Amino acid sequence: MARRTTPKPITPGMLQNSFDRRSIILGTLQGAVGVALATRMGYLALFENEHYKLMSESNRVNLSLIPPRRGWILDRSGQPIASNRADFRVDIIPDRLIDKDKTLAELGEILQLSPIDMQDIKDKLDKARGFQPVAAGEHLSADLYAAVSVRQPDLPGVVPQRGFSRFYPSGPCVGHLVGYVGAANAEDYAKEHNPLLITPGFKIGKDGLEKRFDAELRGVPGARRSEVTAGGKIVRDLDTREDIPGKPIHLTINAGLQEYAARRIGTDSGACVVMDIHNGDILAFVSMPSFDPNSFTDGVGRLEWKMLADDDHVPLRNKILHGLFPPGSTVKPTVALSFLEAGLDPNESVNCTGGLRVGNRVFHCWQHHGHGQTNMWKGIYQSCDVYFYYFAQKIGSATIAKMLRRMGYGQKFDLPFPHQSYGTVPDPDWKEKKYHKPWAVYDTVNATIGQGYMLVNPLQQAVAASRIASGNIVFPRLMQNAPIRASEPLGVPKEHMDVIRSGMFEVVNGRGSAGRARLPFPNIQMSGKTGTAQVVGLNMNGGNGKIGAWKHRDHGHFICFAPSDNPRYACAVLMEHGGSSAAAYPVARDIMTWLFDQQKAMDVLLPMEKEWGGTPQERMAAKYRAYAAQYGVTAPQVDNSEQAVEAAVAGPPDNAQPPQPIQTDAASPDAEPLAEGAAPAAAPSPVPTAPPHP
Amino acid sequence: MNLTSRSIIPEPLRQLPWKILSALGLLTLFGSAVLYSAAGGKMMPWALVHMVHFALFLALAIAVSRVPRERFRQMAYPFYGVLVVLLVLVEAVGKIGGGSQRWLNIGFMNLQPSELMKPVIVLAMAHFFANLPPSMTRTWRALIPPGMLLAVPAALVILQPDLGTALAICFGAVVVIFMAGVPMWWFMAGGAAGAVAAPLAFFFALHDYQRKRVLVFLDPESDMLGSGYHITQSKIAIGSGGFFGKGFMNGSQSHLEYLPEKHTDFVFATMSEEWGMIGGLFVLFIFFIVLFRWGMGVSRRAPDRFSQLLAAGITATMFFYVAINMMMVMGLAPVVGIPLPFMSHGGSSMMTNMICVGTLMAIERWSRNSTSLN
Structure with a gap:
């Protein structure tokens, strides 16, 4: 017990003293903690109050942009x-997804998405970056929208929204005219660091007019301040600043005509341009088949891409702007004008025996039996090749090329499209420069019948038709606010014009090559010129451009204007690989008919459409269903389908050469259909399967 | 005092510390108002239940206050033993159930033995030191047995794992040991040892989530959307309330669900947002009255060593709840799951705190009886 140096017995009294002392220590400690707590509270609530108020407000209030209409x-x-x-x-x-697979599965269940839709969303999510919104569903019913909204707290990263989306009432009929809109991609955002671009539901113009006039069309976004929970659910809107809708743009297009023309082209690959010759207004600007811009707004799925890529009619190619075609005989009226200007008497004739020997070669007329004595009128309405071979050599290619350019061929027009392929009007200088080869006789021969190096687009053909019809230098115009270019006269004497106009009148209303193109009115006539252009050499297709592989068939052309006595409208129709001009002129006829009597035109169209399986929209929907049934989710993933589509629709740079081989050798013209009787069996079908010409 | 208030109210009822019980009732009502607002203006599921809990466990506290001192001392070790067995059982059931669990379902309620251990460890400690001859208070016999007494339940609770409750148990026990008069330098040494052990424990003993909580406490902004979120949002709620608060039912942090656990551990933040610093000072004031004035006073006035130590330990246990919870919500302590007495929704904590209040009332009664005997 007394081991220590100072053994101190401990008594209860000592313990009581120690307890009293220590309870003061404990009390002090507690009091100190209490004071510390009160101080801390004061620091947070008074000193830092402003700071935390701000943070609380930024928690509570969510500012979101409203995409402008x-x-x-x-x-x-x-x-x-x-x-x-x-x-x-x-x-x-x-970026806001927490459990991607779970959220997607739940969302898919709520929205009743098909496996194909789910696959497309997953593809898009894999490619999307950060805060770039990915559309999971558009055009939802109010019920589905409500179902997602209710579940939103359990679905982090999912943003249901009501707003406006782009709508193209006639869908594919205007695809190549207006382009389409889509969500901004990473490159768009890199160019323009605008939070609007990553606002769900906001779309920018991706092609065509939508892209060209994006700044005007876009508008000013509104903003909404709303109270949100931590889970992102909107409790109530606090205040809203309305968006300012974008400005409308007015086109010269006639929407009804545009849609009719697109529908009338049917299942073929074709293009059509209709112009008002008084002021150059483009009334229809159609390239079919097309994509449906409505279905591009939420991105391009695997199946959609496969559908477009598999189609040998290349729906993504704008044939008016990016297609170049040998125009065939449609250039003959222009060539004839150059003859007249060079002083040729239109009554001067040549005896067509079915071919013409030039040097040691024989150039054939499409009519191997020959046309007999042929003057200028007959040369035009019967499309006699020998007549043109003969006089072209006398007059020379330079004169012909000059007149072709005056009529608009080879010209680029001031239209609001980023690229235009404007083709080639060949002459000796051009050939020397391009190929370092001298001009040959067969080059002249080819050019006069619209073959060889000669390449045009359908817009130029419509312009040429307008200029022939009016005698003025008509320029095409697409925007209503674009100035009307004063129509200067072409400077071609009226007598010359009368000659070729009467020849073109005869093509349709007389002994010409397109008798079935006659308008169904007793008092309104149409004048025109057929054209059948070879795409491959004789030997590749057994010498017949009407049968065989689709892509080896001849292109069918028709240019026309009406009414013949007092022209108002000009029209050019191209049926790519249509077999012959017989595929083109019935289409032109019906489109022209529409301008004068819509009902009559519809009466012709509707039975045909029934045979084709409905309107272009209906046919595309049916095709999609068939693809979905056939391929389901097995369609291969496309690396960058959206960019691929953008590139495909945007087309090649100005005046890139067409994919088809250019014929640099002597062309042998294919048969033009004859007037009634001699013409191949008149079929109401737009794809005439003309028998080999006798 | 007693002489003046003669009336028709029966003696046992008259003896209850009505001032203190009213203060606690007021605090509970205030808590109910906060819970009412937190539920979006509804009595259910929290506010009403909170008041029912109070009434129910107030009866328990009054019952406890009637227990004689000898019964307390008799039951100290048996209670302790039963609770240790239950803690082992909880651990075993948890292991079998394939997860950690803190309670046992005993039919009508979920019993959380670790919760009950908080007052019972204090009781056991007080009993031990009251029995220990004064001469031994400065020998190893004053340290080793209580050390064992504490180590077993503390270890079991840490295993659950429930760091907050384990700390509360330790705190109550250590305060009793301290008040019992063991040498001061032991505590100094203990503190030094703790300073060394803390980093070791941090790296080797704590669970990942606990370690993260400590790290986040040191730097809440490092993990704004994860664990730091709790502390940050709580500070926003308290700070944005200002002096007068945003007004009843106007707390955006709680109503828009930015504040986690707004009805339990973070109820003080919920309250502060709507009632401001005024509300906070009111809560602090009530606890000052109940713990500092009353609890410590009961301890000082207690008639004998056992009662003194018991009262001091019980007060310390309740203090620990309040201090740690409020420090946590204000960003002065890491996030440990400890509710605020009489404010947080939850039956277990209300029961423990009412047992503590009942115990203090019993001690007050004993001292009254012993004075009247003298």
Whole structure:
């Protein structure tokens, strides 16, 4: 017990003293903690109050942009070509996803998405970066929208929204005219660091007019301040600044005609341009088949891409702007004009025996039996090749090329499209420069019948028709606010014009090559010129451009204007690989008919459409269903389908050469259909399967 | 005092510390108001239940206050033993169930033995030191047995794992040991040892989530969307409330669900947002009255060593709840799951705190009886 140096017995009294002392220590400690807590509270609530108030507000209030309503695209009478419709949509923000697979599965269940839709969303999510929204559903019903909204707290990263989406009432009929819109991609965002671009539901113009006039159409976004929970659910809107819709743009297009022309081209690959010759207004600007711009707005799925890529009619190619075609005999009236200007008497004739020997070669007429005595009128309405071979050599290619250019061939027009392929009007200088080869006799021969190096686009053909019809230098015009270029006279004497106009009148209304193109009116006539252009050499297709592989068939052309006595409208129709001009002129006839009597034109179209399986929209939907049934989710993933589509629709740079081989050798013209009786069996089908010509 | 208030109210009821019980009732009502607001203006599921808990466990506290001192001392070790067995059982059931679990379902309620251990360890410690001859208070016999007494339940609770409760148990026990008069330098040495052990424990003993909580406490902004989120949002709630608060039912942090655990561990933040610093000072004031004035006073006035130590330990246990919870919500302590007495929703904590209050009332009664005997 007394081991220590100072053994101190401990008594209860000592313990009581120690307890009292220590309870003061404990009390002090507690009091100190209490004071510390009160101080801390004061620091947070008073000193830092402003700071935390701000943080609390930024928690509570969420500022979101309201995508502006896009400006409408209107036709000449104010009818919408592109409008907006109220829309319920659901987007996914990749960066806000927590459990991607679970959220997707749940969302798929709520929205009743098919495996194909799910696959497309997954593809898009894999490619999307950060806050770039991915559309999971557009054009939802109010019920589905409500179902997603209710579940939103359990679906982080999913943003249901009501807003407006782009709507093209006639779908594929205007695809190549207006382009399409889509969500901004990473490159767009890199170019323009605008938070609007990553606002769900906002679309920018991706092609065509939508892209060219994006700045005008875009508008100013609105903003919405709303109270949100931590889970992102909107409790209530605090205040809203309305968006300012984009400005409308007015086109010279006639929406009804545009749609009719697109539908009338049917299942073929074709293009059509209709112009008002008084002021150059483009009334129809159609390239079919096309894509449906409505279905591109939420991106391009695997199946959609496969459908477009598999189609040998190349729906993504704009044949008016990016297609170049040998025009065939449609250039003959222009060539004849150059003859007249060079002083040729239109009554001077040549005896066509079915061919013409030039040097040691024989150039054939399409009519191997020959046309007999042929003057200029007959040369035009019977499209006699020998007549043109003969006089072209006398007059020379330079004169011919000059007249062709005056009529608009080889010209680039001032239209709001980024690229235009304007083709070639060959002459000796051009050939020397391009190929370092001297001009040969067969080059002249080819050029006079619209073959060889000669390449044009359908717009130029319509312009040429307008200029022939009016005698003025008509320029095409697409925007209503674009100035009308004063129509200067071509400077071609009226007598010359009368000659070729009467020849073209005869093509349709007389002994010419397109008797079935006659308009179904007793008092309105149409004048025109057929053209059948070879795409491959004789030996490749057994010498017949009407049968065989589709891509080896001849192109069918028709240019025309009406009414013949007092021209108002000009039209050019191209049926790519249509076999012959017989594929083109019935289409031109019906389109012209529409301008004078819509009902009559529709009566012709509707039975045909029944045979084809409906309107272009209906046919595309049916095709998609068939693809979905056949391929399901097995379609291969495309690396960058959206960029691929953008590139394909944007087309090649100016005046890139067409994919088909250019014929640099002597062309042998294919048969032009004859007038009634001699013409191949008149079929109402737009794909005439003409028998080999006798 | 007693002489003046003669009335028709029966003696046992008159003896209850009504001022203290009213203060606690007021605090509970205030808590209910906060819970009412947190539930979006509904009595259910929290506010009403909170008041029912109070009434129910107030009866328990009054019952406890009637227990004689000898019964307390008799039951100290048996209670302790039963709770240790239950803690082992919880651990075993948890292991079999394939997960960690803190309670046992005993039919009508979920019993959380670790919760009950908080007052019972204090009881056991007080009993031990009251029995220890004064001469031994400065020998190893004053340290080793209580050390064992504490180590077993503390270890079991840490295993659950429930760091907050284990700390509360330790705190109550250590305060009793301290008040019992063991040498001061032991505590100094203990503190030094703790300073060495803490980093070791941090790296080797803590679970990942616990380690993360400590790290986040040191730097909440390092993990704004993860664990730091709790602390940050709580500070925003308190700070944005200002002096007068945003007003009843106007707390955006709680109503828009930015505040986690707004009805349990973070109820003080929920309250502060709507009632401001005024509300906070009110809560602090009530605890000052109940713990500092009353609890410590009961301990000082206690008639004998056992009662003194018991009262001091019980007060310390309740203090620990309040201090740690409020430090946590204000960003002064890491996030440990400890509720705020009489404010947080939850039956277990209300029960423990009411047992503590009942115990203090019993001690107050004993001292009254012993004075009247003297």
